[in-house]
Amino acid sequence: MSTRPRLLSLGDRVHYDGREHTVAALHGTSVRLVDDAHAASVVLLGHLLASEGFAVLSTGPARPPLPEEGVLDGLPEEVAERALWWQRHLTELMTGRPDATPGTTVRREYDPEVHSVRQRELAKLAELREAGEEVSLSTLQRLRTRFEREGVAGLVDRRLVKPSTGTSRADPRVVAAIEQVVNSRTDEATVSAQVLRRKVERLLAAEHGAGAVMMPSRAAFYRLLEAVSTGRHLLGSARTRRSLGKQPKRMFGQLTAARPGEVMEIDSTPLDIMVIHDDGKVDRCELTGLVDVATRTLTAVVLRPSTKAVDAALLLARAMTPEPMRPGWSDALRMSRSVLPYTSLLPLDERLAQAAAKPVIVPETVVSDRGKAYISDNFRNACRHLGISFQPAHPDTPTDKPHVERTLGSVATMFAQYVAGYTGRSAETRGKDPAAQAAWSIHELQELLQEWVVAIWQTRPHDGLRDPLMPDRPLTPNEKYAALVSAAGYVPVALSPEEYIKLMPREWRVIGAGGVRINNRTYDARELRPYRRQPSGAGPDGKRWEVHYDPYDISCVWVRNHRGQGWITTTWRHLRTSPVPMGELVFDRAHQVLTERERRRPHEEEVAQAAVKLLDRAADGPEGGAERSAGQSKGRRRAVNRRDRKVAARTRATSTTTWPRPELPAANQAPQPEPDPDPEAAEENEEVAKVVPLGIFDAREEAKRWR
Known part of the structure; x- marks a missing residue:
């Protein structure tokens, strides 16, 4: 801690530019200095006070340091009272006033304008001895110097102020071994302190020889382990320990973003x-x-x-x-x-x-x-x-x-x-x-x-x-x-929609009579009519067409028009059997x-x-989900056919559109199938007839009809 600056006046001795000088004159912002060789120089006051190594060496009236708050917090009450007691006496020795308050009466024997520092020290020493306080002159001078340099914190026993590390009295070899073991556990599994004690024993024996270093008691070892591993999460979660170990061993930087999207x-x-x-x-x-x-x-x-x-x-x-x-x-x-x-x-x-x-x-x-x-x-x-x-x-x-x-x-x-x-x-x-x-x-x-x-x-x-x-x-x-x-x-x-399509995964496919097939699904559109069974003239072989698809939305894919420009949006042929999620929305309030x-x-x-x-x-699950879960036992749920679960899961997964994307043609309606010469495609487009349920065959009833 630094003390308050003294007044710079004529005759003061100062340290400047590596030499001692005497202040010979003061004029505005200029100071005339004379060194011991009687060489004179004029220096600006601001440059003099800011120069490296500047100090006032003259023994003029001393000032007590500025008071500090909280320096005595946490100390024993008797130690804090003793420091404050010394503060009052040393302040009186330096200024002539017990509390350094301007306007109070200065005691004559401590007046800095009349008596030197040595005279005031002797007067204070006599006063303390009369009060029954046995203090030597060297002790008083040491306390005054520390008080000028550090303030009231310099009046406290340094052993009480110095933070305890918890390892000061332990064998440094044992402490070094514990630190080495703790540092090696960052990415390892969490083990008990007893396992770590054994690792420390083996490490000491390997480095210094068996029995050369005495291990502390179990309780002392646990205290040392806790002191060394503070903040490491050594005996806790391994995930937290790894996370702490990845933090940089430096001051964290601060990234400030001034606009959206900057970072x-x-x-x-x-x-x-x-x-x-x-x-x-x-x-x-x-x-x-x-x-x-x-x-x-x-x-x-x-x-x-x-x-x-x-x-x-x-x-x-x-x-x-x-x-x-x-x-x-x-x-x-x-x-x-x-x-x-x-x-x-x-x-x-x-x-x-x-x-x-x-x-x-x-x-x-x-x-x-x-x-x-x-x-x-x-x-x-x-x-x-x-x-x-x-x-x-x-x-x-x-x-x-x-x-x-x-x-x-x-x-x-x-x-x-x-x-x-x-x-x-x-x-x-x-x-x-x-x-x-x-x-x-x-x-x-x-x-x-x-x-x-x-x-x-x-x-x-x-x-x-x-x-x-x-x-x-x-x-x-x-x-x-x-x-x-x-x-x-x-x-x-x-x-834009075109840019969105370009970011999707790409496949090369043939445009067949029934359209384009991606992942065993057929996609078709009226715009594909001129290109069915036709080569694209692009790609690796010049036959297949570039197709982009959304892996999280199976409702449509996009075919690049190599004969023209842009993209052709083709929809899944069975999309009409699935609900279309989006419709026109009208808002009724402004921003x-x-x-x-x-x-x-x-x-x-x-x-x-x-x-x-x-x-x-979200907690209740889909409609009917809770009832289904309650009505089926665990064994029953596991016994459900794998194919049935696959169909049900895919039906739920493809019922709604996940990604915002270019609009589908014709108001999101699937295209009507065109006449297709392909027998398989024709069979696929054929409407399913009405299913008539059949009764259970009973041999006895059938025999009665034959009689």
């Missing part, structure tokens, strides 16, 4: 929910999310059995495409009834008229880990095509993308726990048979997750979104987006700005009610 983070994590996959198997799935750092908006989420490069590319397309309203969603989830700048953005993209209350954000920079799906050529090419800067994180450093890590963790705690089939975060929190409680297919759960993002996540105040002008009020992701759009002049240009938040209480109540219904529906 976005993408990552995947297993979701703690058992789902029914398309093949009928019950297993967990993976959650992949794209988070905007500036607004904390969960711009896109997707559930899938495993991570693929196409999923990451489609996630970029999803972030740049408006989120459509789904049938059954509450009207309060419409963009026109939210704080988003709907009125100003609608002229840029008419699709926002049918969009939910989630902003469209165009990524500028995407940060990801080094997973295969993200460093693949497919994902890199998608970023390059969209003009996105791809920034991979350092290897095994999750702190390079903390926002998406925390956001996906919040999805696990705020959404997964309410869904039927929740497995728990670990085996300790898992139920008896979570697979038996699985009720949702992966695509049905995707629809629930999309609704949860709009209804709950985007309208929930986030503690990391605090405006500098209103630090006491956290904003929601939608509110932060509206505020940044106004401040940064951000105008998102949504992804309301962020400053009108207090006037939107009815809207907030509607959103809250929609969120509650969503979580309840």
Whole structure:
């Protein structure tokens, strides 16, 4: 601690430029200095005071240091009282006043204008001895020097102020061995302290010889182990220990994003929910999310059995495409009834008229880990095509993308726990048979997750979104987006349908008489008539046509028109037997700005009610799911035919559209089949006759008719 600066006056001795000088004159901001060789120099006062090594060496009137708050907190009461007692006496010795308050009477024997420091020290020494305090002159001088340098903290025994490490009296060889063992356990399994004690014993014997170093007692070893492993989570969760070990050994940086999409983070994590996959198997799935750092908006989420490069590319397309309203969603989830700048953005993209209350954000920079799906050529090419800067994180450093890590963790705690089939975060929190409680297919759960993002996540105040002008009020992701759009002049240009198609996986197929076949499904359209059984003139062999498909929406595929321009949208031939989810939506309210938040209480109540219904529906499962689960025993459910489960799961998975995409031709209606010379295709197009149930054959009754 530094003391208060003394007054600089004529005759003072100062240290400047490596030599001692005497202040000869003061004029305005200039100081005339004379060194011991009688060499004079004029220095600006500001330069003199800021120069390196400057110090006032003269013994003028001393000043006590500035008081410090809290330096005596935590010390024994008698130690704190003793330090304050010395503070009063030393302050009187230095200034002549016990409390250094201006205006109080200066004691004559301690007047710094009359007596020197030595005279005042002798006077104070005599006073203390008369009061029965035996103090030597050297002790008094040492305390005065420490008080001038450190303040009241210098009057406390250093043994009480120095923080205890818990290992000061232990053998340093034992402490070093414990530290080596603790450092080696970062990626290892959690074991008991007794196992670690044995490892330390073996390490000491290997380095110093058997019996050369005496091991401390068990209790002392446990205290040393606790002192060395503080903050390491040594005897706790191995997952937490690995996470702490991956943190950088330096000060954390601060990344500030000033506009939406400036920095976005993408990552995947297993979701703690058992789902029914398309093949009928019950297993967990993976959650992949794209988070905007500036607004904390969960711009896109997707559930899938495993991570693929196409999923990451489609996630970029999803972030740049408006989120459509789904049938059954509450009207309060419409963009026109939210704080988003709907009125100003609608002229840029008419699709926002049918969009939910989630902003469209165009990524500028995407940060990801080094997973295969993200460093693949497919994902890199998608970023390059969209003009996105791809920034991979350092290897095994999750702190390079903390926002998406925390956001996906919040999805696990705020959404997964309410869904039927929740497995728990670990085996300790898992139920008896979570697979038996699985009720949702992966695509049905995707629809629930999309609704949860709009209804709950985007309208929930986030503690990391605090405006500098209103630090006491956290904003929601939608509110932060509206505020940044106004401040940064951000105008998102949504992804066009052609660009969306180009990001999808590609296959080369022949256009047959019945259309195009992808994954054992036939897709057809009237526009394919001139190209049936015709070569494309492109591709590897010049015969097949380029087809793009959405792996999470089987309703249609897109065929590149190599003879012309653009794409031909072909629909699944059996799509007419499935419900079409989307229709025309009309909004009845205009945009309301962020400053009108207090006037939107009815809207907030509607959103809250929609969120509650969503979580309840997720917990209950699909309609009839609870009854089916209650009416069937565990053995009965496992005995269901595998083919029947596959058909049921695929029917549920393909009943609704997951991704926003280019509109289907002819108002989303499947094309009528054309005359097809192919017998197999004709048989497939033939209408099914009415089924007449047959009675049970009874031999006795049949014999009576023959009589």
